Amino acid sequence: MSIELKNVSYTYMPDTPMERQALMGVTMTLERGRFYAIAGHTGSGKSTLIQQICGLLTPTSGEVVVEGVPLKAKSKEGKKQAALAKRKIGLVFQYPEQQLFEETVAADVAFGPRNQGLTEEEIARRVQKALALVDLDYEAYGGKSPFQLSGGQKRRAAIAGVLAMEPEYLILDEPTAGLDPKGREAILELINTLQKGGKGKEPMTIIMVSHAMDDILRLADEMFVMQEGRLTASGAPAEVFERWDVLSEAGLEPPKLLLLMERLREAGLAERGPVRNLKEAVQAVKRGLGKC
């Protein structure tokens, strides 16, 4: 079970002077239950790519297949199948709080499920569940206007609006952009919990676009590097971040943590070996110091 992109290319405004090719022959496979990250400079085609994955844009050439169902279908039956397949994918845009519009938080979260034509009880159940997932108390916030919330809360309410549709794949475009450190941590924690699943919940597939390399290193199972519409590297973050030439070519910098570890190793203060987060870094330093 996976989403497959086969040689996907996309051109904005073809046949005009503003013509611009945003994607060039991108091929990737997104397996169920894993945490993917997409990194790239502004204008490298990340946003276009995720809109292809969830079927908002149709490739100029190439194909997107969601769990065996091609999204570009001609027949009526094929289109129906494609629409159902698209429902498995939830998309959280950049600054999702800007799409809030209803009078209350609960009504806004209910917007997606209502469009899916669910029963009122099912909608109510999903709203409560989604708000609980993003750690907003239904009793306290459900009846409030979304515009009364703080920045971080607004964003979590908007994410709840997507989660209420119970997608199996969740795509997030820079979910932490413009938040304070506390809000950032809360969102990342939420995404991580969703992906891990547990407590009777299926693990969710996460596809996160991010400029924060340290977050990618810490959370992602696999990362993709985009540059000028092409996929220039993919693999486990620890491996990709070792290829500094590819990174600097794409206009990216390695995570601060890895830069620090590099300096510590040069000074002989830390052991060699993969480091993904602060905890592992501390252990590597302890072991490095123990050897001295």
Next chain:
Amino acid sequence: MLSDITIGQYYPGNSLLHRLDPRVKILLLLLLMAEIFIFASWTAYGFIIALTCALMCCSGVPLKVLLRSLRPLLWIIVLTFIIHLLGTPGETAYQLGVINITWEGLSRGTFICLRLMLLILLSSLLTFTTSPVKLTDAMEALLSPFRRFGLPAHELAMMMTIALRFVPTLIEETDRIMKAQQSRGVDFTTGSIFTRLKAMVPILVPLFLSAFRRADELALAMEARCYRGGVGRTQMKALAVTRLDYIAVFLMIAMAAGLSVLAWLD
């Protein structure tokens, strides 16, 4: 989708027409339009059509793009033609039941359609070869004599510049919000007019909110940079009349004079 819309129809280039001063271009366009209405004879139209074709050739804009500007008004042109074709009395050319087509109708219809097409093509030549910013600059310059009668020329131009500046931004924003709501299952394309209008609410509310926020921020930013209206304000790219403009003006006046003589001889 919405990303395929271009606002204004500026076609970047560096042709003779692109290099003309926008003020001169506007004035000459007005002159040409006046000529189209005043000299309503086939000979005069021959000259004007030849001039239009020459301008189209040297504008550097592909013919296909230029002709596309006729498309929105195609139905009006066709309708006008039919009305004139059927509604002009005179010598019968073809009769089918109550429908009576006259030679006079045929010639009159063709003439009016030509006039409409010339007007559209010439004014699109102006917008194709002049960037919106230059156009508003020119408007401000041309309207400034009326300032003494209380016309706020600078303010009008500034409002237009700001509006133009924000059109692409707002289109992008609308596109983004539409897609966001679409991924939450909104369907804008089916249903009755009422359901479709209702489907616009989730787009309009966020759009208005962000538009007001942007307006607020822009006003603050302008004030922070001491903007206080048009008095004594200079421009980074001041408009300048060059030799090319004098040549164009001379040629156009010569043509107007020629057409007048032609009309007088008739």
